[in-house]
Amino acid sequence: MTTLSTPRGRQALAASIVFTVLATVITTVRIYTRAFLVKQMGADDYVILVSLAFSWVFFGLMVGEAYHGMGEHYALIPAAIYKTQMICFWASVPIYQTSLISTKMSILLQYKRVFSTPRMRLACWILIGFLGVYGTWTIVSAWANCVPLAKFWDPTIPGFCLDKKALWFSNSAIHIITDILILVYPMPVLKSLQLPRKQKFALMAVFALGGFVLITSVLRLKSLLVISNSTDPTYDNVGAAAWSAVECNVAIICACLPGTRAFLSRLLPHIFSTRSNGYRSKTTRPTRTGRSALTGNGNTQVLASVVGGRDKGYDHDHDLEALSPSGSSVTSYTKESKEAFAGIKVTTNVTQERTLHPKITINDDTESTKELVKKHSF
Structure with a gap:
């Protein structure tokens, strides 16, 4: 041709x-x-x-x-x-x-x-x-x-x-x-x-x-x-x-x-990975005006977190790491938003924490004071 x-x-x-x-x-x-x-x-x-x-x-x-x-x-x-x-x-x-x-x-x-x-x-x-x-x-x-x-x-x-x-x-x-x-x-x-x-x-x-x-x-x-x-x-x-x-x-x-x-x-x-050496989270905590720093009664935490997938790109959901201190009674309400990309999950955690401690009497005993600080330090 x-x-x-x-x-x-x-x-x-x-x-x-x-x-x-x-x-x-x-x-x-x-x-x-x-x-x-x-x-x-x-x-x-x-x-x-x-x-x-x-x-x-x-x-x-x-x-x-x-x-x-x-x-x-x-x-x-x-x-x-x-x-x-x-x-x-x-x-x-x-x-x-x-x-x-x-x-x-x-x-x-x-x-x-x-x-x-x-x-x-x-x-x-x-x-x-x-x-x-x-x-x-x-x-x-x-x-x-x-x-x-x-x-x-x-x-x-x-x-x-x-x-x-x-x-x-x-x-x-x-x-x-x-x-x-x-x-x-x-x-x-x-x-x-x-x-x-x-x-x-x-x-x-x-x-x-x-x-x-x-x-x-x-x-x-x-x-x-x-x-x-x-x-x-x-x-x-x-x-x-x-x-x-x-x-x-x-x-x-x-x-x-x-x-x-x-x-x-x-x-x-x-740039493109949804996490770096663990999960990324942005936490907003309300003021604790008028509350004891030791008891923490009625403490409410609002945790707005971004949970990323694995570096391999899987779309599996991942759980947040435990953020509450031991000995606390925690009630969590989680609202999951829509998936923006495969492997990206936006999660908002509203956590209400109530911790009850027995009444503690402060005295001049040095050892008792040290023990008190040790127990209630976060």
Whole structure:
């Protein structure tokens, strides 16, 4: 088969290779973490594999475009090579849409699993339903852009085609809107977590990486504007093809990063691990005005603690260490918040302590005084 490659086409293909391989590596780390470290594969993990598979199909079609005249001026491309390029281009559009839509589905399924508040789950289901309807339309309209289909790569065939410019720009605008929604969804929940500031910022930064998807969507929109007004589409299609590959793979990378926390905690334990040499806890104690320092009657402690998982990344719950002194009668009321990440558990302990001691008579006996101090020192 006769082929025709150009430097511009190979540059776009190189960008696609880099980001597709990077997305594959990050997805592999995520699946390894979820399947072998955390041992809790979910629907979001399987959906991201579907998205990665379509990303590789898109890469294969882009190879066909790059070696069949993409980046070359239309007037210099033989008819047979041009037809092959247009067929690859026609097939790549719905494949790109399928990869991107399934990635967003995976992110929302991950939100639904991690942030299990009723309002968050409802919001996720609403957006999942919208993406299902919109995704079906955008994929079908991309496949059946022209009737008959051959009119897409052979304009001389009788028939009609949808307005490509209107279709491309409306789809791109909806993608940008959904990117913004997905980006801001988890921030209020993450902000309210009772975590150490460093860990909270680290988690928010991981989720905020989804902003790169928004940036690539905007840059792709700019490249679509160029090709939609072009009189030499085979030459000007390079930018749109390259940014499409970057966008769908950056989306996969950003979707996978939160699922790699247990793996990252091994590499960067001071940032991503939920504990350091034991459990971390922040304790708030009320004043003991008007109470004896020895008896401690009616003493109430409010313990707000963050209980971290093991460094291996397991999602098992862990018990707090005993914090009450011996000889005390302790009643604990524990309210457990929702799990923000696998292996992270936020716990608030309200402890009411009542300790009764017999009446002690203080005398001048030195040994008795020493014994008293020894018994009632904490």
